[in-house]
Structure formats: structure tokens, C-alpha cells
Amino acid sequence: MQFIDLKTQYARIEPELKVRIQAVLEHGQFILGPEVQELEARLAEFVGVRHCIGMSSGTDALLAAMMALEIGRGDEVITTPFTFIATAETIALLGARPVFVDIDPVTYNLDPAKIEAAITGRTRAILPVSLYGQCADMDAINAIAARHRLPVIEDAAQSFGASYRGRRSCALSRIGCTSFFPAKPLGAYGDAGACFTDDDALAQALREIRNHGQDRRYHHLRLGLNARLDTLQAAILLAKMEIFPEEVESRARIGARYTELFQARGALGTDVGGAPVLTPYVHPHNLSVYAQYTLQVEDREAVAAKLGEQGIPTAVHYPIPVSEQPVFHGGLLGADYPVSAAVARRVLSLPMHPYLDEATQERIVAAVAKAAGL
Incomplete structure (x- = not known):
């Protein structure tokens, strides 16, 4: 059993993929070739913003976004401790300080009710993460940011394709950043990412930053990065975009089916009144792409071991909050995040993944129910 089935997807796109890759091999423009511009236009239209700027990874997208906003030494950026380390790592790499704010217990996204108390005179941005494929509460976060004249950067590494109140992830704030790591909802065959914005000046800055700060060849206006999106990865993503809208629908359907199957077995469900949540909760105004389908279970290691014995793979995203990582001890840890x-x-x-069939889901749910004593 595959945790993420890229082979079935490849079989669907193989003819288009080979044509796309062959075209790159023939024209030889491997860095910022025509496929990069074509992909950027396609993704900007899909998201519903004026600008998409391809990047070499989701991590570089976050780094470039903060550089474009001139975040640097001594500044503070408010973010979540429950995320992949890249979210906070990029803040610290610029000499700024990640200020962690705890998460909502139901969605696992940054809790807007806790943000305002963390804002200081040094705060320069708010960086929520749209975790597990569901957008954070961006209207509430944007309202707080507007009161304090702060930009919001959405870390949409896991939510590309998701929707919030009818708007796409990456079009919900000043800058949206995503990752096209192979395991993501829209994945390349290597590292890749993108930034999205409606701000013309920020878009120009991002294009310069990704290419060593150049506005033209050998003319450097600013410090930048080598963060260009490879043409081959752009070609691969263009082939995948042909089926991506259908895959978004499949992900939402399969995620909902998982929850229905668990709740039919008596699993504790989506009670947003404060009860522990076993199955994921998706707000009615959200469409999740379920980058992961993540449960809460007691005695996780034992449950995972029992599933592994039956050939059912599992993963943990994430076992240690970023705020507790050794690299952030001593000055960045701050308060507790219970x-x-x-x-x-x-x-x-x-x-x-979008190709998970009903029989396999039923097998997984039955195995989890037995292992967890549901």
C-alpha cells in the first residue's frame, strides 16, 4: 500500500509529461525557460491573483517573501509552533525572531484569538500556516493585521488548491507561499515552490530576489538568492495541472469519506465545542485538499506499529513542535504552547492521495479502529 500514490498519477499524465519534458530537452533553456513563464501565468489564473513567481522550493518562497518585505535583524514574525521547521527557520535565517502563538485545538491552525497579545513594536509580519490542507482563519488574521498595519504571509505549503470562503489558498493575504515538493497536493519531481501576490512592487522584488537581486543581467539592486524554478520542474507541473482540479475534488471527497467511515464506527468526531477530536474537522466555509489525513489517537506508537504489521504505512506530522526544537532553545522558546x-x-x-479507492479506505479504517480500540 502506498502512503502517497505517485505511480497511478504518472500513468495518467505520462504522454503529456513526456512531450513537456522533451520540449525542454530540445530547446535547452533549463533555467527560467518559457515553461516557467507559462506555469506562472497558469498558476496565477488558477489562484486568482495577478502574479505568480516560481521559486526553487517552498522554503525559498518563504525566505524570499520576507526579504521582499524587508524583514531582518531584530524584527519579529508571529507564527505557529505546530508546523514544519521551514516556517520558523526562514524567519531566523534573516536574523528575525519567530514569536510562536498556539494553535486552535480543532483545526490545528494558528489561533487568531491569541495573536494580538503577541504583537509588539518589533512585529513586522504574521505568518499563519494552512496545515494539513485546510486554510487558516485568514479573515480574522487579516483583520488583526490590518489594525496593526502588518502584512500577512500565508504558508500554503500544504494547502495549494484549497479554498477559504470561495477564494483560493495563496490569494488570501499580501503574499502566499507554497511548495511543490513531490508529496504535496501539486507536486513536482524535485524541489519547487512559488509566491503569489496582487502587489506589483512586491512581485518585481520577488522576481529580483530569486535571481541574485538582479533587475537585469549583472545589475543587482538588492541582495538576493539563487531561488529560480527549474524549467524541467515547471514542465512537469504544467502536465500535472491538466488533472489537478479533478484531483482537488477527489482529495476532498476521499477525506470526507474517511471521516464518515470513522464516525460510522463510533469514532469521536468533529465536536467544535471543546471535546477531543479524533477525526479532522473542516469548517463548512473551507475546502480542504487533505495534504494529510491526520487523526488524533492515544498510544500512537502502538497504533502505528499494529498498522505497519498489516502493511498500512503511517507518518507523524509533526512529533515535536518547532518551539521545542533544540535549535530554538534559549531565546526563541517563549511561553508554553499546551x-x-x-x-x-x-x-x-x-x-x-487522489487515487485511494473505497475498499482500501475501508481496510485502513477497520485496522485503525481495531488498533485504537474504537
């Missing part, structure tokens, strides 16, 4: 700490001990991700 919700993040509790969730990190319990989360377990199950196989999830």
Missing part, C-alpha cells in the same frame, strides 16, 4: 504540545503527542497521518 495545545501544540498535546496535539504533537497524538497526531497520526494515514495514506492519502
Whole structure:
């Protein structure tokens, strides 16, 4: 059983993919070739913004976004401790300080009710993460940011294709950043990412930053990065975009089916009134792409081991909050984050991809129910 089934997807796109790759091999423009511009236009239209700027990875997209906003030494950026380290790592690499704010216990996204108390005179941005494929509460976050005249950067590494109140992830704030790592909802065959914005000046800055700060060849206006999106990866993503809208629908359907199957077995469900949540909760105004289908279970290691014995792969995203990582001890840890700490001990991700059939889902749910004593 595949945790993420890229082979079935490849079989669907193989003819288009080979044509796209062959075209790159023949024209030989491997860096910022025509496919990069074509992809950027396609993605900007899909998201619903004026500008998409391809990047070499989701991490570089975050780094470039903060550089474009001139975030640097001594500044503070508010973010979540329950995420992949790249979110906070990029803040620290610029000499700024990640200020962690705990998460909502139901969606696992940054809790807007806790943000305002963390804002200081040094705060320069708010960086929410749209975790597991569901957008954070961006209207509430944007309202807080507007009151304090702060930009919002959406870390949409796991939510590309998702929607929030009818708007696409990456079109919900000043800058949206995503990753096209192979395991993401829209994945390349290597590292890749992108930034999205409606701000013309920021878009120009991002294009310069990704290419060593150049506005033209050998003319450097600013410090930049080598963060260009490879033409071959752009070609691969163009082939995948042909089926991506259908895959978004499949992901939403399969995620909802998982939840229905678990709840039919008596699993504790989506009670947003404060009860522990076993199955993921997706707000009615959201469309999740379920980058992961993540449960909370007691005795996670034992449950995962029992599933592994039956050939069912699992993963943990994430076992240690970023705020507790050794690299951030001593000055960056701040207060306790009890919700993040509790969730990190319990989360377990199950196989999830657009080609997961009903019989396989039923087998997985039955195995989890038995292992967890549901």
C-alpha cells in the first residue's frame, strides 16, 4: 500500500509529461525557460491573483517573501509552533525572531484569538500556516493585521488548491507561499515552490530576489538568492495541472469519506465545542485538499506499529513542535504552547492521495479502529 500514490498519477499524465519534458530537452533553456513563464501565468489564473513567481522550493518562497518585505535583524514574525521547521527557520535565517502563538485545538491552525497579545513594536509580519490542507482563519488574521498595519504571509505549503470562503489558498493575504515538493497536493519531481501576490512592487522584488537581486543581467539592486524554478520542474507541473482540479475534488471527497467511515464506527468526531477530536474537522466555509489525513489517537506508537504489521504505512506530522526544537532553545522558546504540545503527542497521518479507492479506505479504517480500540 502506498502512503502517497505517485505511480497511478504518472500513468495518467505520462504522454503529456513526456512531450513537456522533451520540449525542454530540445530547446535547452533549463533555467527560467518559457515553461516557467507559462506555469506562472497558469498558476496565477488558477489562484486568482495577478502574479505568480516560481521559486526553487517552498522554503525559498518563504525566505524570499520576507526579504521582499524587508524583514531582518531584530524584527519579529508571529507564527505557529505546530508546523514544519521551514516556517520558523526562514524567519531566523534573516536574523528575525519567530514569536510562536498556539494553535486552535480543532483545526490545528494558528489561533487568531491569541495573536494580538503577541504583537509588539518589533512585529513586522504574521505568518499563519494552512496545515494539513485546510486554510487558516485568514479573515480574522487579516483583520488583526490590518489594525496593526502588518502584512500577512500565508504558508500554503500544504494547502495549494484549497479554498477559504470561495477564494483560493495563496490569494488570501499580501503574499502566499507554497511548495511543490513531490508529496504535496501539486507536486513536482524535485524541489519547487512559488509566491503569489496582487502587489506589483512586491512581485518585481520577488522576481529580483530569486535571481541574485538582479533587475537585469549583472545589475543587482538588492541582495538576493539563487531561488529560480527549474524549467524541467515547471514542465512537469504544467502536465500535472491538466488533472489537478479533478484531483482537488477527489482529495476532498476521499477525506470526507474517511471521516464518515470513522464516525460510522463510533469514532469521536468533529465536536467544535471543546471535546477531543479524533477525526479532522473542516469548517463548512473551507475546502480542504487533505495534504494529510491526520487523526488524533492515544498510544500512537502502538497504533502505528499494529498498522505497519498489516502493511498500512503511517507518518507523524509533526512529533515535536518547532518551539521545542533544540535549535530554538534559549531565546526563541517563549511561553508554553499546551495545545501544540498535546496535539504533537497524538497526531497520526494515514495514506492519502487522489487515487485511494473505497475498499482500501475501508481496510485502513477497520485496522485503525481495531488498533485504537474504537
